Amino acid sequence: MLGTGIVNLAELIEAVETADSKAAMVMAVRHLAAAQHPEAIPTLIAVLGYNNPGAAVAAVDGLVTLGRPAVPALLDQLDGYNYGARAWAIRALALIGDPLALPVLLETAAGDFALSVRRAAVRGLGNLNWEWLAADQVLPAQSQALQVLRQSTQDPEWVVRYAAVVGLETLALARLKSTNRATVEAIAHHLQAMLTAEETPAVQAxxxxxxxxxxQL
Amino acid sequence: MGSKASTLAENQGESLTVDQALANLNQTADSSLRYYAAWWLGRFRVSTPVVIEALIGALGDEVDRAPDGGYPLRRNAARALGKLGDRQAVPPLIQCLTCPDYYVREAAAQALEQLGDPRAIQPLRSLLAGGVAAAVPVPGKPHLVQPYNAVLEALGSLGAREAVAEIQPFLDHEIAQVQNAAARALYQLTGDAAYGQQLVERLQAPNLQLRRSAMMDLGAIGYLPAAQPIAATLAENSLKLIALQGILETHLHRTGFPQGGLSSEARQVLALMDELL
Structure with missing residues (x-):
């Protein structure tokens, strides 16, 4: 234990940069993530591109805990990521739930070729913290999310359709805060239609x- | 289906039509075209009588030979026939269980499991002859003398209760994957939770491959008490979701969903799946 109780961030970052095995890397990233320090963000983002799933999971956890401060850096670097890093970054953005990521999540949900990335983006569309948006932007943004979530209930992969149902449910619950019930009822109708049209029992359930x-609302 | 199939085929970088695939399968000049055509016909579920006939013919192919003496085209034809669901293929696939090529025998056992025809039970049991003592590695090869995993799993899926006594000793085979296959089959054949628990314990194994295969086994047998341990094990969410889907859907089927509504157990599994998205 450090006598001062002050975490030496530079040492934690150096431990990540000098880790000499996959397991050592995972431990170093966990320690850095646990520091919950905004200056750890660039290093945690870099880890997403190391092709080490255990370390990437720990880095995503750390970025999600840091929350909104991590979003601009994640978005800035998105185009420069390799495919694996991009998938992890999308997952972090989906879990943080900042509407700044809405355009990226919309595009990914509608068009990414990897089903696990579409799944995360679709889940993220239902998980956005709408109160972080200016009041006049909420309705148009929710309409965009709703449109892509409805499309995603027709995705060829069952797990993406499953995520779309979860997203629609959470979006409907968010819409309850407005006075207009029309969207909630439209979502309920869409879900009701899926009860008979959906072929995969898990999604139907x-x-x-x-x-x-x-x-019941 | 048609448009989805063609999109997927393009994503594979090789676009075929059914007629082309059939023509490729029936020629003998280019082995790689035949091999790919057999895969393609299974992948896109082309199950017309003329395709089934051609694939059954390919099970006896002598032209396409691997350097080690194997029969690559037979392997792919067997895999395709397993996917296509036509039981005409059962007798010729049973013949493949005695093919000198291990991988043809393995593909045939898996295909016979998929076709669900009890005529395969007796021939599959004969591959267990000699028990665990005979189930040893082939020198210089990365496999045992028989495709035990595929045989044990097929006997479990086919409901071969008469084979329980022969399967039990494989719980003590030195290879963990074989033990898993035996536990999976015995759970299906007896419903005894002790076998399901044995697979649940595998979710703590230090080896990721073993944890993955235990998850897939638990999903395949629909062992409900495994839902929470699967959600908690160290592995990819994508595979956990597939395993939990298997468990959920077995349970939904047993409880008569949707007529019977959603049980509290089903709700718990759904909550676990939501967290993994």
């Missing part, structure tokens, strides 16, 4: 649950 939640 999730739509059943979401419909039940909305019906």
């Amino acid at each position: 999730r739509a059943w649950l979401a419909f039940e939640v909305l019906r």
Whole structure:
């Protein structure tokens, strides 16, 4: 233990940069993430591109804990990422829930070729903290999210459709805060239609649950 | 389906039509075209009678030979026939269980499992002859003398209760994956939770491959008490979601969803899946 109780951030960063095995890297990233320090953000983002899934999971956890301060840097570097790093960054953005990531999440949900990345982006669309947006921007942004979530309930992969149902449910719950119930009812109808049209029982069951939640409101 | 299939085919970098695939399969000049065509026909579920006939013919192919004496085209034809669901393929696939090529035998056992025909039970059991004592590695090869995993799993899926006594000793085979396959089959054949628990314990194994295969086994047998341990094990969320889907859907089927509504157990599994997205 450090007598002063002050975490030496430079040492934690150096430990990540000099880790000599995959396991040592995972431990070093966990320690750096646990420091919850905004100056750790560039290093945590760099780890996403190291092709070390254990370290990337720890880095995503750290970035998500840091939350909004990590978003501008994640978005800035998105185009320069290799594919794996981009997938992890999308996951972090989806979990942080900052509407600044809405354009990226919309594009990824609608068009990424990797189903696990589409899944994370679709889940993220339902997970946005709308109160972080200016009041006059909320409705148009939610409409965009709603449109892509509805499309995603037709995705060829069951797990993306499942994520879209979860996203629709959380978006409907967020919409309850407005006085206009039309969107909530439109989502409920969409989910109800899925009860019969959906072929995968797991997705059908999730739509059943979401419909039940909305019906009881 | 048509547009999805063609999109996927383009993503593979090789766009084919059904007629082209069939023509490629039936010629003998270019082995790689035949090999790819057999895969393609299975992948895109082309199950017309003429395709089934051509694939069954390919199970007896002598032209396409690997340097080690194997029969690559037979392997792919067997895999495709497993996907296509036509039970005409059962007798010729049973013949493949005695092919000198290990990988043809493995593909045939898996295909027979998928086709679900009990005529395969007796021939599959004969591959267990000699028990664990005979289940040893082939010198210089990365596999055992028989495709035990595929055989054990097929016997479990086919409901071969008469094979329980022969399967049990494989729980003590020295290879963990074989033990898993035996536990999976025995759970399916007896419903005894002790076998399911044995697979749950594997989720703590230090080896990621073992944890992955245990997850897939638990998903395949729909062992409900494994849901929480699967969500908690160290592995990719994508695979956890597939395993939990298997568990959930087995449970939904047993509880008569949707007529019977959603049980509290189903709700718990859904909550676990939501967290993994």
